[in-house]
Amino acid sequence: MDYVRQIGILDPREIKGKSISLIGVGATGSTIALTLAQMGWGDSNTGQGVLKLFDGDKVEEHNLCNQEFYPEHIGMHKVEAMKDLIHRKCGFDIEAYPEMVTGQPSARSTYVFLLTDTMKSRQEIYDQCLGCSFNTELVIETRMGLKEGRVYAFCPQIPSEVKAWKETLYSDESADRSPCGASQSIASTASFLASLAVGRVIQHFNTHYGNGKLSDSNGKIPKMWNEVFFSLYPEQFVMRVFGSDPVMAM
Amino acid sequence: MLVAKLAMLGAEIKSFAMEDGSTVGRLFEMAEENFVQGAVSINGAIVNENTILRDGNLVFIARQTKGNLPFELQIIRLGAAEPMIAVAVEEGTTVLSAFNALDAGRRSNFIRADGTQVYQEYRLGNGSLIDANAPIVRPASGTERIICATKTKGN
Numbered sequence: 042m043d044y045v046r047q048i049g050i051l052d053p054r055e056i057k058g059k060s061i062s063l064i065g066v067g068a069t070g071s072t073i074a075l076t077l078a079q080m081g082w083g084d085s086n087t088g089q090g091v092l093k094l095f096d097g098d099k100v101e102e103h104n105l106c107n108q109e110f111y112p113e114h115i116g117m118h119k120v121e122a123m124k125d126l127i128h129r130k131c132g133f134d135i136e137a138y139p140e141m142v143t144g145q146p147s148a149r150s151t152y153v154f155l156l157t158d159t160m161k162s163r164q165e166i167y168d169q170c171l172g173c174s175f176n177t178e179l180v181i182e183t184r185m186g187l188k189e190g191r192v193y194a195f196c197p198q199i200p201s202e203v204k205a206w207k208e209t210l211y212s213d214e215s216a217d218r219s220p221c222g223a224s225q226s227i228a229s230t231a232s233f234l235a236s237l238a239v240g241r242v243i244q245h246f247n248t249h250y251g252n253g254k255l256s257d258s259n260g261k262i263p264k265m266w267n268e269v270f271f272s273l274y275p276e277q278f279v280m281r282v283f284g285s286d287p288v289m290a291m
Numbered sequence: 292m293l294v295a296k297l298a299m300l301g302a303e304i305k306s307f308a309m310e311d312g313s314t315v316g317r318l319f320e321m322a323e324e325n326f327v328q329g330a331v332s333i334n335g336a337i338v339n340e341n342t343i344l345r346d347g348n349l350v351f352i353a354r355q356t357k358g359n360l361p362f363e364l365q366i367i368r369l370g371a372a373e374p375m376i377a378v379a380v381e382e383g384t385t386v387l388s389a390f391n392a393l394d395a396g397r398r399s400n401f402i403r404a405d406g407t408q409v410y411q412e413y414r415l416g417n418g419s420l421i422d423a424n425a426p427i428v429r430p431a432s433g434t435e436r437i438i439c440a441t442k443t444k445g446n
Binding site: 188 | 367369370371372374375411412414416417418420438440441442443444445446
C-alpha cells in the first residue's frame, strides 16, 4: 500500500509496535477495522503496528447492509471475513480471533476499542481484561443508535477517567429500545461513529508519538474529548472532557 | 439593545429583543399579555409597568416569595429540529415535573402517550447525571440546563 497521501497526519512507519484490539466486529467494528487497515495499521510491510480483531459471531445476511462484509462472507466468522476483506483490499494479514473476549490477556493492546452490543459485556470486559492492563494507553468505547451515538475515550491508567466513564454506564434494561423491538442500525450512522472513534486514535497517537502533526501554528494540540454525543438529523454535538462542563454545537 | 424574558411557572419562556431603556409595560405590550399589578416580579421584587428593564431580566408573572425564586431551565435534546426550549421553574422542580408542566404538544417530545420517557438519561449543565425524579437545585447563575439523551448501546 502506498500511504503517501496520508503521511501528513498519520505515517504508518511511525506506528512501531503500537497495537490495536477491536473487541466486537459488527457495524461499527467492521468499519473501524477496515479504516485502520487502510491507514496502515497492521501492515507489516510498512510499519510494525498490530491489528487484532475479536468476535465470536458469524456473518448473517442482515449484516450486509450495515457492515463491511460481502455476500460470500455469510456463514464465516466475522473476524475471518474481515481478515479476508482486508487481505484483498490492503494486501496484508491482520490477526483474527474468532472468540468472545472475557479476560484473555491477548485482547490487551496499546489501543482497545470496546465495540460490543451490551452494556454488561462492556463492563465485564473492562473489569476482567482492561482494568489491569498496564500497556493500554486508551480505551475507545462506542454506543450507536439509529441516528445518534456516543464515543468515549479514556486512559485506564487514570483513575478519575475510569471512574467518570463507569458513571456513564447503564443497564441493558434501561437502554433505549426501538418501537419495533428489533435492534436498529444503519450504515451511515455506523460509519460516522466509526470515523469519530478512529479519530481518537489518530489524535492520541499524534499527541504522544506523531511529531506534532496535529499541532496548530502555536504548537497547541487539540483537546481530546472524553465523551462525544452526536445526532445526525439534525447535526448536533455535545462534547465533554470528564470533569468539565459540556460544550454544545447545535 | 437588551433581551428580556417573560415567564410563568412551568410555561415556556418567551424572549424579546428590546431597545435599551424599555420598561416592563412595553415588554407586556410586545408579549400581548395583561399586566396585573402586584403579580409581576424580577428577582423576587414586585415591579410595576414603569420599571426599567436590564439585559437578561427574567420577568416572572405570579407573586413569589423570597427564597423560592423561579429560574430558567433550558431543556436541550439532541436530534430535534428545535433543540432547546426554556421554561421557568422553581427550586425543587424535577425533570419529570418540568416536562409534565409543558403544554401537551411540547410534553409529547419527552413523555409518550403511554407515560414512558422518550429519553432515558438526563444531565445537568455541568455534565453530571441527574435522576428524572430528583429535585433541580437553583443555580447561582439563574439558568440551568438539562441535556436529554437516549441510552444507546448498539455497535
